[in-house]
Amino acid sequence: MSERATSEQAGRGPVRVAVLASGRGTNFGAIVAAAEAGRLGAEVAVLVVDRPAAGAIDIARAHGIVAVVVEAREHPTREAYDKALIALLVERGADLVCLAGFMRVLGPAFVEHFRGRLLNIHPALSPAFPGLHAQRQALAHGVKVAGATVHFVDEGVDTGPIVLQAAVPVAEDDTEDALAARILREEHRIYPEAIALFAARRLRIDGRRVRILPAP
């Protein structure tokens, strides 16, 4: 497969990041905090949620970030939903789209539109334990090392090229919640780091591998 730069914007100001979330938005919060601390090298341009009750909205409000609710019931089909989402993200000038606990599966047209600039975080050391309840899967399998993965999104479930991973030890008698909390701390570290690498144009997708280029 050919090499391809993942960031195509040039000379138009800081990279604009859109975050898509459905829940509390702790990863969104970590991304916002990194931006405010000057560690992101990018601007958080918009939060999109699929339900008005998503706690992430409160974080957006508190930090003066535009939050948009796009509900499924407003759109007759998944394709129509994805199309509306694409239009919104284009309108907001999103250079990079970050899924952060967004509970809807995005269709192939969405994935194709943002290919190479669509990130997701998964609470497992991919390729282990794709899909829902990864921490529960890990405990049931009896692994002693779990972790988190930031990856570019492809058509599969949690299968795309891996940007960063962090290992997390499983403790004796861990509960799903305790393990999830320990993994979440690493998510909050590596997701902003991956975005910063993207914004610095230091990520290059080479087949299944993501090369991290040296700092200029």
Next chain:
Amino acid sequence: MSERATSEQAGRGPVRVAVLASGRGTNFGAIVAAAEAGRLGAEVAVLVVDRPAAGAIDIARAHGIVAVVVEAREHPTREAYDKALIALLVERGADLVCLAGFMRVLGPAFVEHFRGRLLNIHPALSPAFPGLHAQRQALAHGVKVAGATVHFVDEGVDTGPIVLQAAVPVAEDDTEDALAARILREEHRIYPEAIALFAARRLRIDGRRVRILPAP
């Protein structure tokens, strides 16, 4: 599934460990070194190799450990080979059998005979990348964290209950050899540690999970 103690020997002196290897025997060497340093709490009773050229034999000789060659060509079938191996290990009083780069697949009768006291080490973070060339698989998949796994052997390939795992970072531009060497250092640490836990009767298989009991 029911809980089951993994070490059934009681009051008959130190746990006797048999190591099965096919190659250089670096894990065998690490196990011997741990035994000699008093960190194993067990005695390395015998080395079994399936080819006379295995470098592990030299390590056994240098440390005064009995080495036995059991070649495939001496036995008409895999079942006959496994049967001879079981007889040899029983004769040598093996309480625990450790596969350390043993390149033969052992059949169900062997696995059943030594169930709960048969360990293997695999150069990946199971369940990722079972089978041959795990390090190559990991690099091709583009993971950023690789590792090593000590597990009890079941009927599958590298699928049994996990005793210990160690995470190993993948470096930018890693080669298969460089990654394998980095993983091997962790193998040399966790394999003796797993054996010591077994010898101290601190491992308990509970379904797919291996509980590590507190030190007495």
